Amino acid sequence: MRTFIAVIIAMLVIVVGWLFVYNSIDKHTLIFIESLDNISDTIKEANWNLVAFEFSKIRNNWTKIRKPLSILLDHHEIDNIDLSMAKADQYIYTKNLPLSLGEIEVLRQLFTIVKESESLMLTNIF
Numbered sequence: 001m002r003t004f005i006a007v008i009i010a011m012l013v014i015v016v017g018w019l020f021v022y023n024s025i026d027k028h029t030l031i032f033i034e035s036l037d038n039i040s041d042t043i044k045e046a047n048w049n050l051v052a053f054e055f056s057k058i059r060n061n062w063t064k065i066r067k068p069l070s071i072l073l074d075h076h077e078i079d080n081i082d083l084s085m086a087k088a089d090q091y092i093y094t095k096n097l098p099l100s101l102g103e104i105e106v107l108r109q110l111f112t113i114v115k116e117s118e119s120l121m122l123t124n125i126f
Contacts, residue, residue, distance in 0.1 A: 021072055022118055028065055029115040032058065036108045040101060048095050055092050059085055073114060081110050 035058050042051045062085060070078055088103040 025069070025072065025118045026115060028069070029111045032062070032111045033108055033115075035061075036104050036111070040104050040108075043092075043097060043100050043104065046095075046097065048092070051092055051100070055089065059089065073118070077110065077114050077117070081107065081114075084110055 035054065039051055039054050039058070042054060062081065066078060066082075084103055084107045088100065088107060091100040091103050
């Protein structure tokens with residue numbers, strides 16, 4: 001009976017821990033996706049000063065959250081986001097509209113992939 005209770009408690013700890021981690025990842029990825037959507041709209045307006053300012057805020061937020069997420073996420077995904085951030089930064093700096101829009105969309109998709117890969121779906125379980 002003690003073993004059964006210990007297993008139930010362990011399972012509850014795992015499930016609650018996973019829910020906490022998933023909620024944290026979900027919240028952060030949604031914030032990044034919304035910010036990238038706003039930047040995409042600003043790029044279309046060719047307001048490069050505002051684009052540079054908003055992207056620097058995203059880059060700073062990513063720098064802050066990157067280390068905690070590296071404990072929870074696949075390093076390949078984090079590396080992809082880092083590379084895409086560097087490209088987007090240079091495209092924005094050179095005011096290259098098509099490449100900036102493309103790389104912002106790549107970043108958006110990368111954050112969507114991270115969000116989906118941590119969700120509770122049958123494809124993630126098997």
